[in-house]
Amino acid sequence: MFRKSVISCLLLMAFLKLSAQEKYELNSGWQCRNIAGIQATGQQISDPGYRLSGWTAATVPGTVLTTLLDNKQVPDPMYGMNNERIPDIYHTGRNHYTYWFVKDFPEKAPAGNAQVWLHFRGVNDGCDIFLNGHKITAATHFGAYLRQSYNITPWLAKSGKNRLAVIVYPPEFPGNPNGGQGGDGTIARNVGPQYTAGWDWIQPMRDRNTGIWDKVTIEKTGAVRIKDPHIITRVPGTRKPGGAQAPAIILVSATLENAGAKSIAGTLRYTLAGNTIQQKVTLAPHAVTTIQLPDLLLKQPSLWWPAGYGPQHLYQLQLQFLNNGKQDDVEEVEFGVREIQTSWNTHTRSREIAVNGQKIFIKGGNWITSDAMFRFSKERYDAEVRFHRDMNLNLIRIWGGSLTERPEFFEACDKYGLLVFQDFWMSGDCNGRWQDPMKKDDQWTRRKYPDNHQLFLESVADQVKMLRNYPSLAFWCGGNEITPPADIFHAMKDAILPALDGTRYFFDYSNSDSMSYNGIGGNGDGPYGIQSVPYFWSYRTFPFNSEVGSVGVGDYESLERFLPVANQVPPDLKPGKIDSLWDYHKYIAYNKSIDPYGKTTDLKAWADKAQLVNYDQYRGLMEGFSSHMWDWYTGVIIWKTQNPWTALRGQMYDYYLDPNACLYGTRKGAAPLHVMYDPTDGMVMAVNNTFSYARDLMLELKVYDMHGHDSLLSQVFVEAGPATVQKFMSVKAVLDKLSEKEGAFFSLRLLNTQQQAVDENLYWLPDATGNYSGLQHLLPASVKITARKTNADSVLVTINNPAGGPVAFFNRISLVDAQTKKRVLPVFYSDNYVSVLPGEQRTITVSGAAVAANGGALIEVYGNNVLRQLLTISR
Template sequence: MFRNSLQLRIFHTVSPERAGADTRMFFKYTRFLLLLVSAFSLRAQSQYELNTGWTCAPIRDVKVAGTELSQPGYALSGWMPAVVPGTVLTTLLENGKVPDPFYGMNNERIPDIYDTGRDYYTYWFAKDFTEKAGRNEEVWLHFRGINYSCDVFLNGQKVNAQTHKGMFLRQRYRITDLLAKDGKNRLAVIVHPPDPVGNAERGQGGDGTIARNVSHQYVAGWDWIQPIRDRNTGIWDKVTIEKTGAVDLKNPHVVTRVPGVRKVKGPQAPAQIQVSAELENPTGKTVTGTLQYTLDGQTIAKEVTIAANSTVAVALPELTLPNPHLWWPHGYGPQPLYTLPLSFAVDGKKVSDRDTVTVGVREIQTEWNTHTRSKQVLVNGQKVFIKGGNWIISDAMLRFTPERYDAEIRFHRDMNLNLIRIWGGALSERPEFYQACDKYGLLVIQDFWMSGDCNGRWLDPIKKDDQWTRRQYPDDHGLFLTSAADQIKLIRNHASLAMWCGGNEITPPEDILLSLRDSILPALDGTRWFIDYSNSDSMSFNSIGGNGDGPYGIQPINTFWEHRTFPFNSEVGSVGVGDYESLTRFIPEQNLIAPDFEKRTVDSVWDYHKYIGYDQYIAPYGKAKDAQDFARKAQLVNYDQYRALMEGFSSHMWDWYTGTIIWKTQNPWTALRGQMYDCYLDVNACLYGLRNGSAPLHIMYDPVQGMVMLVNNGFETKRDLMMVVKTYDLAGKETLVTQVFNEIQGSTAKNFLPIKSTVDAFRAKEGGFLSLQLLDTDQNVVSDNLYWLPDSTGQYSGLQKMKKASLSIATKADGKGKIEVTLSNPANGPVAFFNRLALVDPKTKERILPVFFDDNYVSVRPGEQKTVTLDYTSSDPVELSVEGWNVQKLYVPVR
């Protein structure tokens, strides 16, 4: 079993029986660590999380009512430990009651709720905790997410007057008067699954009826995942206790205005900061006090009177922030964040409640590009070419941690992307996700909970209801709108949140759409672009016959350069099988059989995990001998596909395109498609091909026109750049084609050198390497791109018979989780081609995950040195492994 240095999640290279035990042990350790972290951070704000010590039992085994269960003295004999936050299925997995559904075909061994009935996954959850209210104190119970409906009991009393419904609606209860006098309390919650649960037999969202709920839709199965058997029923998000004085400060709102067109560097004109908050007084007396905040040394305050048993919304005077440190998307500038403490003090003296908001000062605008006929996005007055990825969810079973979010968003930053779109069949993402996006500079499009597949856009005989009925899903429009308003308040303060979207490939029903667009969003946000649906004409007008979103699946490289799609393409994607080590974690040994395109055969486990064909694209490297050889060659295809995808779109920026978003960049399940890293957080070559092709300043080769091009995504002109063009044959012989100084303006893609005839003549016999480098005036390499070229028949005949390279490796560790690896290839030999670096346990040779590389799948030219930096968190001994196309696998100690 591999080691995960962030202790995020452990999956399995062992038998399903051992796998379940390892998962349970891991969860206990991880939850202990998270308790320490959350307790420290939350108690500083008079809050703490209830995330350990829960127990649960299925409703069929419970014969008494919640009023009796929630009595502190009632014995909960036979109840099992529960995962909270978590789902019923994660609890069953931790207790060894089900096999790991991510491994092999184990998911088929778990009863599906459609077959068992809803009561099978209806569970009681109970938690004993110590708390009592002091003098002039109020105590509040918060649930940040329960799926799907629930009733809450505390110390023999029902807390909620009506059954709570809705996966995306927070619950908040004043429990001051319900707490036990001795401070020993019991909380009991009965959680019911969605209704209906949907038949997940086949199709996108199964029979579609899961969408009748205000819930996520992928749990009934999709083309990238098998069904989640309990439909993620459970207390899936945080449960917290909050203590305040007489007045509770809630739902703060911070808006930043950055007028004009700004530059990244130099002095800045002022920005305007607008702050508001809600103040609730649950007591029987009128309370007067001061609401105030401090930002960058300035304090803004306002005296407020709140009547008894009432809530008021208070807007504070606007603050002018001189010379602000502006927040920019990744690739355009830094991401500074301010801390804004906000408090309410009764009579201006004793603090009743406080909150802290992290603020990125930026303003996001959009405008219509009349040339491309699509929207373009501006940040701080500067247009940004969107290079994005579609995100499903961090984990299909809702096992979220801040550390995992941070790692995944960091990977997206490392891809040189600047946007993530949250797909409408999943969640409104958690604040911890947005915190990571704020940190790493990823803009976000947040879809609401609609998808054309379930919500009636297309005729679909698999669906239970007709299109007219499905078009009006969900059943409760009021609940949808109430949930939307609540989630807007939850995440609206994040600098990264850039756009709202009504749904995936369909608008919400008209009454929901109009309420969102015309009432709710203007009142609660009012600063962001609202797209009515993900491929709307208002986003990207389809003005040329035959274009659209996509293409999906593997493509000839030229497609990305010459095939014109939607000018702001919300979904374009390709393949994404991980390497052999990744496959062994979830595919049993007997099923590690390479797909055979010629015979049209795919192993049943590969098929179950949604393998999407590499078709004829493996064969040019030589027919795959086995699964290990297939996965090795698939990485070459992966790198080439995603480099070409982003290079092709970038080559037409502001001409054909204002942006593109890859479908998709991650998998929350062990799927065999559309991922730059797998759900164990192990990277594959997709990530580094995309990282190369998406680089903010980039030299590249257009295979259609035969042109060397430069792309400059930044705002400033880059001058005195030396373009160096060389070829290397398979023996390593170098030929200089040309080198020339040039410059390129900001936000531009430009043709420079036509070399098609030279390249075609060079590669005709057995292929070879085309080397493109961009050097600054100090001769530092600022962009490096090495293409491997097929022969005139389209085969990589030369690669198949390359001689071994004698790569030497040196490591230098700083003792703080960073390692510099220097790869040296002697002159007079071949290119050391496509080397995969990994950190491993010195004894077991299993990979340590996650590790962040500033490059990987690295090729080293003859006579060249390359340095790669690794970043990781493990404090245990590590070893470096390096293996390349023509480099024997090496293990190098790291000291």
């Protein structure tokens, strides 16, 4: 057995090594130069003998602005007012950001029928490509989202020394960044991202993200290449996670391209769970043919579920084309077995979502993109999506003014169980939904954007092929708050999507009647900005709200990363006047919400109080919507959960991946099984967002005063059915009485029969005047804190609060560098901004690759009434 396993492993290693050689990325060693002063042609520049005198190192994948920043030719646009010091393309002209990019790479011309392919996954906006003195592009390529593939076999050098030269042209219509949403709107005449001309949460990207912004790869195959595999999974019936499963149906197809001049007979096949499925194929010379393989009835499938409902099992499928027994090409596809259904909920009058036959209450976040300058990485995507999973969310919506997200993003969503709602590249702001004096063209003209409808449709078809196998991809959407022009819309809905996908619901636009009917009793999307917490419980919005929320200032350490010292003061000390730099970074005023915690002129104290507001806002938002689950609402999507720039609004973590209290307030309010308190009528209730019945749970309600003395209000066994909201009792009168003098803490717990908390929630209540006077004078808590490493990437932090003292309130836990005392990022916390009741303890897990990479790091803890402590991590 051992010998057989060793031999199998060696064979697998040999195969993996061979596979790795068949495709590789050109991601280093690039050089670039602006077109100014270059008289040579593309044929001349791409000749390996042409001297690259005066050229500089280039970042590929990356935008022109990224390369300039990496070469210290422009200041960091994320910091302070630096973005104002970078020339804007609207004023300089497009030539200022038109660049040549050159890459020398070794690859010998193959023998026999072997082929070599060059792939570009994203260039913004246009380009011409040359290789070894030959022009590869028959015509200039346009389209930020349209992938490119070229057979470069005839042009490879016999010596194996090759030069690739690419001239990249900026968008033809960069637009005037006049402060409007998308500037003057003309950015939307292109088929590309619209936010790059500026929005109400970002300043303009000065090059409009011109560049080879996504991967460039070389692929080697035999005469036949496998393209665009397509896997559909059918999961009939109503399923539950775990246990025996009825069969699922797997449908697999792929496009085959015969690059040779001879007819080829071969076999397309794959093996899955011990089943080999194959189809014999005959391909004419230079033919491109789509092949449908026989269906597979997969027995006892392991299903993929959204986060919070079940595991995210993924299968690996290796699709091969065999030519006379020899492998010409292989395509590896990861997929999940799941089926997503939608139906119309006639009670809420909104779209209801089901996965594998089980209805899912949507708790989502709106996403722009990982980085405003398109500096993407698998690691950053993984961290950001993990943050969303940690918030107990189950969906991410990709907003239409940005892009179709990258495969690495969808891989992370597959891994963590986040459904994806993917808008196409339209916005009501630029594409004419509203009259807007900031826009250059009238509504009728803007309604026809983009200029090239055919390019838009080609890009849609291409991106659908690229993304359709990811189980996390749940929905397509015509655009943000507007449908595309009629000819584009009907081609997408009636032709492209049915032919190339056909398994996902297509929303006309992000708040259309097909998603959420805004009839009697509905008040549209939003609200945006800070609200009183009761507002989230009592104000009825769209029954499937695609955008609600807004605030998200980080704490002091977050702010000092991008605020110059002169601006490190509370931003709005004077009524109606906001610090100009804070305003530049799109700040929304907090003071009416911070003042009840006590006025301050110190930024650190101000930012700490802002975290109390953040936590309360997003816990209240998620609880308010969950309390009306299946009655008012079928889903809610927070606007927004992340920023690709150093903005001061709408984020659960900052640009540097440092979480703030919004994340943990959302996590608390969106817990799958959760006990909560309605501040409008004092009702205590539980929401059960699982498929299981919650029985034999003890509901424990206690009130703590500012000295830590507790009063038991109730202790009773309760239960909550699956996918339900269960109301128990109102305690408003007694809470109002106990908190009227200086406020109070209200503790709610659900305990199992082992007396372990399955959910707990702690509210801090104001006094009768609406102020948190007691918190302003809370006595210090004498906590004992330990930190112990449990494995290479995990630390357990335990906070023990002895009996007889006050609540240890709102403690921030951080992993910090031992020398600088600055936070290590990104790091993941099982909870944060935690409070510990007298006589109890809380244990928090700190984890992530950064924990393992920083062996000498320390744990920092501080709270509202807990002095800052730095702890050595024991082994």
